[in-house]
Amino acid sequence: MTAPKTKPVEAIQIKDAADLPKKTTVVIIGGGIVGLTAALTLAERDVPVVVLEKGRFVGEQSSRNLGWIRKTNRAPDDVPLAVESDKLWAKMNERVGSEVGYRQAGIMFLGKTDNDIAAYKGWLDAVESLELGSKLLTPAQIDELLPNGVGEWKGALYTPSDGYAEPQLAASAIANAAQKKGAILIENCAVRTLSTTAGRVSGVVTEHGEIQCDNVLLAAGAWSRRFLGNMGISFPTLPLYLSVFKTNPLPQISINTAVGAPNFSFRKHIDGGFIMMQRGALDAPLTIDHLKIGTQFLGALKHGKDVMHIRLNSVFLEDWKLGRRWTKEQITPFEKVRTLDPSPNQSFNQDALNNLKAAWPEFKDAEIENEWGGVIDVTPDSNPVIANITKVPGLTVAIGFSGHGFGTSPAAGQLAADLVMGTTPLIDPTPYCFERL
Secondary structure, eight states: OOOOOOOOOOOEEOOSGGGSOSBOSEEEEOOSHHHHHHHHHHHHTTOOEEEEOSSSTTOSGGGTSOOEEOOTTOOGGGHHHHHHHHHHHHTHHHHHTSOOOOBOOOEEEEEOSHHHHHHHHHHHHHTGGGOOOOEEEOHHHHHHHSTTOOOOOSEEEEETTOEEOOHHHHHHHHHHHHHHTTOEEEESOOEEEEEEETTEEEEEEETTEEEEOSEEEEOOGGGHHHHHHHTTOOOOOEEEEEEEEEEOOOTTOOOOSEEEETTEEEEEOTTSOEEEEOTTOEEEEOOHHHHHHGGGGHHHHHHHTTTEEEEOSHHHHHHHHHOSOOOTTSOOHHHHOSSOOOOOOHHHHHHHHHHHHHHOGGGTTOOEEEEEEEEEEEOTTSOOEEEEOTTSTTEEEEEOOTTOHHHHHHHHHHHHHHHHHTOOOSSOOGGGOSTTO
């Protein structure tokens, strides 16, 4: 059981406080793919930027996700961001000078029941004006696109222009490209809090000293709620734990489309294996935040009650021990836990593989080659916040991506960079405002 191996990022290693720049224009907190795409965008615009990561770059969800790049089944007001990301992904190899594994191979959601198909029709009606090319498929059309299956499906929702990329390749390539453009990347350097002057951001206080800056972008993934909470800003997110695995190469299987069924999902890996997970089961261990803000998630709980496995285990105590408040002189939770590295749920993974083999017998030779766990931060409406924080002038956030961050990261990073610098935004940012939560 090991986390996915990531290509080492050529980041500056801190040896002592003297290695920190004294001043820059923008500091980005968090070395995940959204923060890195924002850094690349700023560096391309000749804006001095420093990215600070408490652990290893792309060490958490940015290298642990499924790699899907989809518009399908997104909230209608989230689709424009996904559309812009499609355009940016298509040019990413050229932009970063490296292979990111992007394939526009389509994504298909299979339906087992009449309720599944009704939900797909409802989504199609909601996004009809956006002309995405999405469509409902009959069982015969499913068999045509995905041959050799024996599953009994009512139909499917299919978007040919969706696709996927390789998280490990893409995030590292974007990090290296940003650095070559002039961004400074520093890892093993946790930000403890912000400095303000006359009520406006004027710097960040790290475990190794302070950096003066004009603007800060918080892109800290599942850690963002804790960071903001220490500043007196309540940001409602709860964690979900995912279990993912990769199979051995299966060159005999010609399916390239990514597929989501009620109890499994799969997409082809660049080496010929497949990345899979159990779509019908997610671990939702209880934390202190469930007691504090759980009522804001009652709608999500009702919708996902058959999928989420809510339980009280060691995560509750570990979360409590990390603490919620600290001063700039104190060791923070970000220094106590450099990388979220949960163990995968092997039962979920094996169940997903068995379900897939039952539906597509040609996967009979598939074996679990590697498996890993990850943590996503979910907002009450499953949409992120990409916005300026009016309470703290100079602070912008790109957080709460609810498991969708990788696919929309190129556009999300660019939109965040636009908001940081006050330039014309890539799209209307209204759906991602902080105040809606």
